[in-house]
Amino acid sequence: DMNEGIIARFRTMAIHRPSILVGHVVGSVLQCLMSVLLVGAVAVAIGFRSTGATALEWLAAFGVTALIALALTWVAVGMGLVSPNAEAASNNALPLVVLPLISSAFVPIDSMPGWFRPIAEYQPFTPAIETLRGLLLGTGIGHNGWLAVAWCAGLTVLGYFWSKATFDRDPS
Secondary structure, three states, X not given: OOOOOHHHHHHHOOOOOHHHHHHHHHHHHHHHHHHHHHHHHHHHHOOOOOOOOOHHHHHHHHHHHHHHHHHHHHHHHXXXXXXXXXXXXXXXXXXXXXXXXXOOOOOOHHHOOOOOHHHHHOOOXXXXXXXXXXXXXXXXXXXHXXXXXXXXXXXXXXXXXXXXXXXXXXXX
């Protein structure tokens, strides 16, 4: 959008400047949540069964997923705004794709080598994954729920202010 001229047109209109970014983020988060619902429906169709999760726990899991999507979208918007072109923007988000792979998503932290445990334990995806597991599979959540919300809130605020500052500074 930055190279096509539509953003330059929006900048000349009498609209709230951050609304351009907020609109993009809202659309991306809604698209992500629709994808999650589709994947969840397929998972249930092929046999996934939650062990005793209540409707409230399902709603909480959806809320955590929405928070993760919101946080990562704001960070991705910031990365996109500092990128010189669309190709670089898509490549800059690669570390976000790798983070779930080095979390507790596939391997329990206790079975990881000692030197690798802090990397997996102290990053945003591990508490989010453990919270989702706890809500949907009946395992304990412990402090992971609050950590997941704190990570999401922190990344959302950081991403928003980074994106807004970059967008306001960019004259293109």
